[in-house]
Structures are given as structure tokens and as C-alpha cells.
Amino acid sequence: MRIGIIGAGALGLYYGAMLQRGGQDVHYLMRRDLEAVRRSGLRVTSPRGDFHLSQPAIYGDAARMGAVDLVVVGLKTYANNILPHLIAPLLGPQTAILTLQNGLGNEELLAESFGAERVLGGVAFLCSNRGEPGTVHHLGEGRIRLGEFAGGFSDRARTISNCFREAGVPCETVDDLRRARWEKLVWNIPFNGLCALTGYDVTELLSHRATREQIEGLMREVVEGANAQGLRESIDGPSLIERMLEMSDAMDHYRPSMMVDRLEGRSLEIKAIYDIPVEYARRAGVEMERVGMLSALLALGEQP
Amino acid sequence: MRIGIIGAGALGLYYGAMLQRGGQDVHYLMRRDLEAVRRSGLRVTSPRGDFHLSQPAIYGDAARMGAVDLVVVGLKTYANNILPHLIAPLLGPQTAILTLQNGLGNEELLAESFGAERVLGGVAFLCSNRGEPGTVHHLGEGRIRLGEFAGGFSDRARTISNCFREAGVPCETVDDLRRARWEKLVWNIPFNGLCALTGYDVTELLSHRATREQIEGLMREVVEGANAQGLRESIDGPSLIERMLEMSDAMDHYRPSMMVDRLEGRSLEIKAIYDIPVEYARRAGVEMERVGMLSALLALGEQP
Numbered sequence: 001m002r003i004g005i006i007g008a009g010a011l012g013l014y015y016g017a018m019l020q021r022g023g024q025d026v027h028y029l030m031r032r033d034l035e036a037v038r039r040s041g042l043r044v045t046s047p048r049g050d051f052h053l054s055q056p057a058i059y060g061d062a063a064r065m066g067a068v069d070l071v072v073v074g075l076k077t078y079a080n081n082i083l084p085h086l087i088a089p090l091l092g093p094q095t096a097i098l099t100l101q102n103g104l105g106n107e108e109l110l111a112e113s114f115g116a117e118r119v120l121g122g123v124a125f126l127c128s129n130r131g132e133p134g135t136v137h138h139l140g141e142g143r144i145r146l147g148e149f150a151g152g153f154s155d156r157a158r159t160i161s162n163c164f165r166e167a168g169v170p171c172e173t174v175d176d177l178r179r180a181r182w183e184k185l186v187w188n189i190p191f192n193g194l195c196a197l198t199g200y201d202v203t204e205l206l207s208h209r210a211t212r213e214q215i216e217g218l219m220r221e222v223v224e225g226a227n228a229q230g231l232r233e234s235i236d237g238p239s240l241i242e243r244m245l246e247m248s249d250a251m252d253h254y255r256p257s258m259m260v261d262r263l264e265g266r267s268l269e270i271k272a273i274y275d276i277p278v279e280y281a282r283r284a285g286v287e288m289e290r291v292g293m294l295s296a297l298l299a300l301g302e303q304p
Numbered sequence: 305m306r307i308g309i310i311g312a313g314a315l316g317l318y319y320g321a322m323l324q325r326g327g328q329d330v331h332y333l334m335r336r337d338l339e340a341v342r343r344s345g346l347r348v349t350s351p352r353g354d355f356h357l358s359q360p361a362i363y364g365d366a367a368r369m370g371a372v373d374l375v376v377v378g379l380k381t382y383a384n385n386i387l388p389h390l391i392a393p394l395l396g397p398q399t400a401i402l403t404l405q406n407g408l409g410n411e412e413l414l415a416e417s418f419g420a421e422r423v424l425g426g427v428a429f430l431c432s433n434r435g436e437p438g439t440v441h442h443l444g445e446g447r448i449r450l451g452e453f454a455g456g457f458s459d460r461a462r463t464i465s466n467c468f469r470e471a472g473v474p475c476e477t478v479d480d481l482r483r484a485r486w487e488k489l490v491w492n493i494p495f496n497g498l499c500a501l502t503g504y505d506v507t508e509l510l511s512h513r514a515t516r517e518q519i520e521g522l523m524r525e526v527v528e529g530a531n532a533q534g535l536r537e538s539i540d541g542p543s544l545i546e547r548m549l550e551m552s553d554a555m556d557h558y559r560p561s562m563m564v565d566r567l568e569g570r571s572l573e574i575k576a577i578y579d580i581p582v583e584y585a586r587r588a589g590v591e592m593e594r595v596g597m598l599s600a601l602l603a604l605g606e607q608p
Contacts, residue, residue: 198604210600217593289521293594296514297601300502 001025001163004068004090006083008033010128011100012074013136015144015169017044017053019072022167027057027065029086034060036133045131046138048168067092070160073099077106077272084113091118096156098146100124102188103272104181104280107149120157122146122171123180129260143170147177151232175232182226183235187244188273190218192258193294196268197301202254206245214290216241221288225281262301270298305329305467308372308394310387312337314432315404316378317440319448319473321348321357323376326471331361331369333390338364340437349435350442352472371396374464377403381410381576388417395422400460402450404428406492407576408485408584411453424461426450426475427484433564447474451481455536479536486530487539491548492560492577494522497598499563500572501605506558510549518594520545525592529585566605574602 001024005016008030020026030037041054059065068090075083080101087097091114098120099106107121123146127139144164148154157173164171174180194205194215205211223237248254258268274295281288305328309320312334324330334341345358363369372394379387384405391401395418402424403410411425427450431443448468452458461477468475478484498509498519509515527541552558562572578599585592 194601198601200604205604208600208604210603214597214600217597290593290597293518293521293597296512296518297498297502299514300504300509300512 001070001159002068003027003070003072003163004062004065005029006062006071006073006086006090007075007079007101009074009076010130010136011124011126012072013042013130014044014126014128014138014142015072015074015100015124015164017042017051017056017136018142018167018169019163020053020056021051022163022169024163024167025057027059027068029062029065030058030060033130033133034058040134043131043135044138045135047140048138062086063089065090068095071095071097073097073101073106073110075101076267077101077103077269078267080106080109080272083109087114096120096160098122098160100144100146101272102269103185103274103276105272105276107177111149116149119149120146120160121149121177121181123177123184125184143172145172145174145180147174147180149177151176151178178229179226179231179233179235182222182229182231182277183240185273185277186219186222186226186235186240187248188256188258189222189277189291189294190215191248192256192273193298194218195256195259196262197294197297199259199263201259202248202251202256204253206249216245218290218294219244221286221291222277225277225284225286225288225291228281228284228286230284268298268302270295270302274298305374305463306372307331307374307376307467308366308369309333310366310375310377310390310394311379311383311405313378313380314434314440315428315430316376317346317434318348318430318432318442318446319376319378319404319428319468321346321355321360321440322446322471322473323467324357324360325355326467326473328467328471329361331363331372333366333369334362334364337434337437338362344438347435347439348442349439351444352442366390367393369394372399375399375401377401377405377410377414379405380571381405381407381573382571384410384413384576387413391418400424400464402426402464404448405576406573407489407578407580409576409580411481415453420453423453424450424464425453425481425485427481427488429488433561447476449476449478449484451478451484453481455480455482482533483530483535483537483539486526486533486535486581487544489577489581490523490526490530490539490544491552492562493526493581493595493598494519495552496560496562496577497602498522499560500566501598501601503563503567505563506552506555506560508557510553520549522594522598523548525590525595526581529581529588529590529592529595532585532588532590534588572602572606574599574606578602 005012005028110119125143161171219241309332414423429447465475523545
């Protein structure tokens with residue numbers, strides 16, 4: 001499959017490199033890493049084994065990449081304003097677009113720009129970061145849950161899922177992508193935001209009774225917001241929250257990506273992870289008040 | 305009137321000095337400022353005119369002060385565990401106790417220790433801070449609203465109020481002290497906490513749409529919590545909130561005391577201003593969720 005990677009950050013580079021190593025014909029749109037990769041290829045370090053791609057197909061300009069079968073989007077959502085412009089040159093009549101971006105609203109943007117029938121989304125559980133230009137560090141995980149924006153299962157989704165699996169990336173298809181996205185938000189909304197805001201890691205936040213209660217309260221709000229969306233199957237809040245707390249209690253001073261981004265002075269994906277979910281919940285009659293407050297506090301720390 | 309001042313911080317020293325200058329027989333329990341005041345008296349700087357009391361009656365030990373007619377409490381609420389111990393030696397058969405401390409729960413503590421019939425409370429609108437030992441800076445305001453813990457008007461409350469007024473301190477009596485306390489919380493809860501937490505001043509918080517909305521949301525929660533307490537007369541939320549926002553918009557980069565305390569590494573009065581109000585609201589069936597979250601975030605920054 002001819003695959004175009006848009007947004008060659010840690011996520012895009014990791015999945016692109018894995019797919020390429022798994023035998024796919026992968027093309028990368030790059031900015032920061034372009035010269036370094038042209039010089040010395042693309043290097044992935046990973047507990048599952050490091051590897052190196054000596055001459056990946058890289059581009060500084062999407063128009064030169066030309067049409068692909070599948071666009072994989074890993075762009076940070078705060079750059080979504082340029083996304084349609086980057087993708088347009090890659091589209092042939094049958095090209096599918098899979099966004100692995102965080103939060104909500106990304107499929108909607110793509111559907112608006114290019115038609116809902118092209119769009120799939122995936123929730124990535126990946127722990128990775130960028131090293132020096134041309135290097136991406138895979139720290140752990142990598143699992144993807146993907147599905148059609150329109151809902152339901154499809155041959156196309158299964159084919160893409162197989163590509164990932166053949167490349168060594170655990171991947172499953174889901175019939176309700178929105179549910180998968182909201183489930184991930186049940187973890188991301190409290191932990192990404194509270195860690196970024198306070199500078200305390202997951203373990204520290206859970207060890208204080210008052211913040212632990214807030215985490216649970218935020219999770220309950222997100223579940224309520226989710227279940228107001230008319231999901232195919234409601235989320236069982238108490239059970240999901242219990243599992244997530246158990247998993248989080250087992251983390252050893254984990255720093256969510258948003259916390260690292262704030263500490264290193266980068267922009268946060270507040271709109272996709274907070275504002276759009278708050279808005280979707282509100283439209284469905286649920287006011288996620290604590291989430292809104294967390295969002296407002298996070299926004300205050302952003303550069304104008 | 306023989307008056308004992310307990311808690312000789314900026315508030316206690318200011319009101320004590322004003323009452324003394326107004327002709328009352330004022331006695332101060334001091335710790336930090338004791339030696340300095342013994343050496344060079346007590347100095348008040350104020351836009352309404354500086355003044356100096358050369359030999360105020362000061363004590364390092366409450367037992368030496370002996371019985372007074374009125375105890376005025378200005379102690380920071382986080383030191384409330386030692387308050388009964390400090391007050392006990394000052395009580396004669398008729399001694400009244402007026403707490404001007406912040407937040408809720410202070411009258412209850414005094415009533416439990418010394419009997420409800422002794423207790424009055426007041427809400428102080430005072431902008432002051434401590435200078436070098438022996439000096440207090442009055443920056444503005446100073447108005448007090450005071451009333452009986454048991455509710456209703458009383459000759460005693462009127463007499464105390466007159467002492468303040470004769471000393472140049474605007475003072476009015478209220479028949480529902482709890483209402484006065486909650487009304488002040490409608491301002492204090494959002495602004496003290498958000499400014500302390502974020503490091504942004506009142507003007508900055510109001511200038512961002514998202515935090516302005518949070519301020520309004522917090523105010524609405526506090527009004528709801530207040531009106532569930534069975535006040536003699538309900539608070540008209542929309543009108544009070546509008547007036548408070550208008551007043552706050554007119555402030556020029558004001559830094560609430562809690563923000564200054566946090567910046568200077570001092571303890572915050574989280575229990576009196578947040579946790580007890582949240583608890584009182586909960587008992588009355590109102591969950592002040594945003595207030596609870598703000599409280600949890602503030603507590604995280606406190607020294608254990």
C-alpha cells in the first residue's frame with residue numbers, strides 16, 4: 001500500500017517507520033527532520049529492538065509526494081488549520097485518510113474538507129518522543145484502535161489494521177470510533193491536564209486524597225459526556241474508571257505527554273482534548289464543569 | 305471597653321490600633337512584633353494618615369493580659385488549633401468574642417469551646433499588610449459587617465459596631481452573619497484561589513474569556529451553596545455577581561491576599577475558605593464541584 005505520513009513527529013515517524021519496515025511503501029512529509037533524514041536516514045530506538053531505514057521517501061512539499069492509497073495523519077491538532085492544505089495533493093479517487101491525532105474534532109475537519117467517506121480515525125496508545133533530528137525514541141506501547149468515521153466495520157479498516165499488525169503494531173478495528181475516542185479521553189482529560197497544570201506526575205496526583213477525588217470526578221464527567229453522545233453501546237463508567245485508576249496506580253511516576261509539553265514550553269492540544277469534548281457534551285445537554293475549568297486554567301498558561 | 309487582640313497580623317494590628325486611637329483600652333497578644341513594638345511602639349501607615357502609638361499594652365503570653373470585655377480575633381485560620389488556648393485566659397463572665405477571620409467555621413469553633421452566647425463574627429473588607437516588625441501598612445478599605453453568631457440584632461453588636469465607627473472604621477451590624485460570610489465568599493472563592501493558583505491577578509483573569517467564565521461559574525456555585533443554608537433572606541445571585549464583576553473589573557491588577565501569600569511561600573487558608581464551605585454546601589445537598597476542584601489544586605501546592 002502506498003502510504004503518506006502527514007505530521008512527522010514522534011507518532012508519525014514511529015508508525016511510518018514500522019509500516020515501512022513491515023513492507024509498505026511509505027512516504028513522509030517532513031519539516032524539522034528533512035535534512036537529517038536525507039543525510040543519514042531514519043532511526044528508531046525501541047525496547048523491542050532499534051532499527052534504521054537508510055533512504056526513506058521523504059518530501060518537504062506534499063505536492064511532490066503525489067497520490068497515495070492511505071494518508072496517516074499524526075500532526076499536532078493545534079496545527080489543524082494547515083492540515084487540509086497538506087493533504088489535498090495526496091488524494092486520488094480512492095485515497096483513505098486515517099487520523100491518529102488526539103482528542104475530538106479531527107475526523108470532522110477531514111470529513112468537511114474531503115468528504116466523510118474518506119475518513120477513518122484511530123486511537124493510538126503510544127509512548128514515544130523525538131530525539132535528535134532523524135531519530136525517534138519508542139518508549140513503550142503502540143497499540144491502535146481504529147475505525148470508520150461513519151461507524152461500523154469495513155473491509156478497508158480491516159485491511160489497514162492488517163497492515164499495522166503485519167508491521168508489528170497491535171491494532172484492532174472498532175465499530176464505534178467515537179466510543180474509543182471518548183474512552184481514551186476518560187484517562188487523558190484528567191491526567192494530561194492536571195499533570196500539565198500542576199507539574200505533578202500521575203503517581204503524585206493519585207497519592208493525594210483531594211486530587212485523586214478530582215481525577216475520579218473528572219472521569220465521571222467525561223463518561224457522562226460520552227454517554228450523552230448516543231454511542232452504539234454506553235460506557236460502563238464505574239468499571240472503566242476502576243480499571244483506569246488501577247492501571248494508573250501501577251504507573252511509576254509517569255509524566256503524560258501534555259505535562260512534558262508544558263514543561264518544555266510547547267503548545268498544548270487544548271482544543272482537541274478539552275474544548276471540543278466540552279462543546280460536544282454541552283450540545284448533548286451535559287455540562288462538564290470541572291473539565292471546563294481545567295481547560296480554562298490550561299489555556300491561561302498558553303502563549304497568546 | 306477593654307479589648308484583647310488575638311492574632312496580631314496586619315488585620316489584628318490595624319483594627320487594634322484604630323480602636324486604641326479611638327479611645328478604647330486595647331491589649332495586644334504578640335509574637336513576631338513583640339520586641340519591636342516594645343522598643344518603638346506601633347506604627348500604622350495609611351492613605352488616611354499615618355499614626356503612631358508609642359506604648360501600646362502588649363503581651364507575649366495571654367495569661368498576663370487577663371480578662372477583657374471583648375476579644376477580637378484576627379488569627380490566620382490555619383492556626384485555629386491553638387486559638388482556644390490563646391483565648392481562654394481572656395474570658396470573664398461577660399466577655400464577648402468577635403472573630404474577624406476569613407471563611408467559615410470560626411464562630412463554630414469558638415462556640416464549641418466557649419459557648420455560642422459569647423460569639424460574634426465579622427466580615428472585614430480590609431486591604432493591609434505587615435511591614436517591618438512594629439509597622440502595619442493600611443492600603444485601603446477597612447469596612448466591617450458584624451453580627452451575632454446566633455443571628456438577629458443585639459445591643460452588644462451595636463455597641464461594638466459603635467466602637468469601630470467612633471474609631472473611624474466603617475461598621476454595620478447584620479442580622480444574618482452567615483449570609484454576610486457567604487456573600488464575601490462569592491468573591492473570595494474564585495479570586496483568591498484562582499489568583500493564588502495561577503499567579504495571574506484579578507485583571508488578568510477577567511481579561512481572558514475562559515477564566516472569566518470560570519469565575520462566574522464559581523460565583524454561581526457559591527451562591528447556590530449559600531442559598532441552600534436556609535439564610536434569613538436568599539442571596540440574589542445574578543445581581544450580586546454582576547455587582548462583584550463590575551467592582552472587580554474596576555480593580556487595577558489587584559492581587560488578593562491569598563495570591564500574595566502563595567507568592568511569598570506562606571500557608572493558605574484553604575480549610576476556612578474552601579473546604580468548610582464545600583462541606584456546608586454538601587450537607588445542604590449542593591455539590592460545589594468547581595470549588596472543590598480549585599481547593600484540591602490549591603492544597604497540592606501547600607507544604608505537607
